[in-house]
Amino acid sequence: MKVYCHYCRSVFNNCYILGTDLPEADAKAKAPPRHAIIIDPGEMNLRLLKYIEDNDYTLKGIFITHDHPANIGGLETIMRIYNTEIYAINPAIKEYRITLLRDGDKVSVGAFKVEVILIPGHSADSAVFKIDRLLFTGDTLSAGLIGSTASSYAAATQVSALQSKILSLPGDYTVLPGRGPPTTLKAERRFNWGITSFEEDQKKRRRTFKIDL
Numbered sequence: 753m754k755v756y757c758h759y760c761r762s763v764f765n766n767c768y769i770l771g772t773d774l775p776e777a778d779a780k781a782k783a784p785p786r787h788a789i790i791i792d793p794g795e796m797n798l799r800l801l802k803y804i805e806d807n808d809y810t811l812k813g814i815f816i817t818h819d820h821p822a823n824i825g826g827l828e829t830i831m832r833i834y835n836t837e838i839y840a841i842n843p844a845i846k847e848y849r850i851t852l853l854r855d856g857d858k859v860s861v862g863a864f865k866v867e868v869i870l871i872p873g874h875s876a877d878s879a880v881f882k883i884d885r886l887l888f889t890g891d892t893l894s895a896g897l898i899g900s901t902a903s904s905y906a907a908a909t910q911v912s913a914l915q916s917k918i919l920s921l922p923g924d925y926t927v928l929p930g931r932g933p934p935t936t937l938k939a940e941r942r943f944n945w946g947i948t949s950f951e952e953d954q955k956k957r958r959r960t961f962k963i964d965l
Contacts, residue, residue: 753864753884755928756803760794763822766930767793768888769800771809772863787862791815791881791888792930796826801833812862813851816840817890817930818878837861841870841877853879869917873910874899880918887925887937893918894929895939898946911950919947 756769771788788809793800804811811834816823819842827838827846839851839859853859855870867882871892878899881888891899893914901907918937925937940947 755886757928757934758800758803760822760825763794763825764931765792765794765822766928766932767791767795767800767826768928769803769809770864770883771807785810787812787864789813789815789861789864789866790830792817792823792890793826793830794822794824796829796833800826810862811836812864813837813839815866815881815888816842816845817881817888817892818842818875819845820875820891823890823930839866841868841879855879871910871913871917873901873906873913878910882921882925885923885925887918887927889918889927890930893927893940893944894932895927895935896943896945897932898944898950907950908954911947914947 754771754773758767760767768791769788772786786807786809788804788811790811793814813836814830816838819840824845827848831848837851838845838848839853841853843850843852853868855868857868859866864883869880869882871878871880874891878890878892880892892910898914899910901910919941921937927935927937927940
């Protein structure tokens, strides 16, 4: 499996293409088709199109971590070219027919097996996609940070879900976020400032409201 990261400068977002490796086949044997999926196409341009075509990929699906403009800006162009399936938690993304995902789903799309982990908070439909030892986290988890939220309740919901569903995963994973550089789950367990600062703030709140009777 190959991972290609494209930084969408127009929306400041990472778009990922996962593709199957070129098989080491006998010269006389016919090579099997090469599959690819796209995660969070914030834009679609000639560079991305050239990468797909040069690698002779058959695009099997588009996965959306959450329905924000920076994650779906390239959908219209992609669908005009490839007309493939769109997978998301949100059932209503523009005018497209969506293959609906739910928390805990395990779906096979082409050569890829994708596990869906719902992490609400940054948005109601925020999901992490686990593929092999890779975590595509959208805006919920990045190097040292967590997703922005609109309320303290949403922040608490997000941190709780990250702790119980992501940070608790056994072993290490490569984290590929929607924004910023890649990181590892091991590093985020130890050093994520967003989670640490939230926990410290919660402790201060509990001390503030403690009443001695």
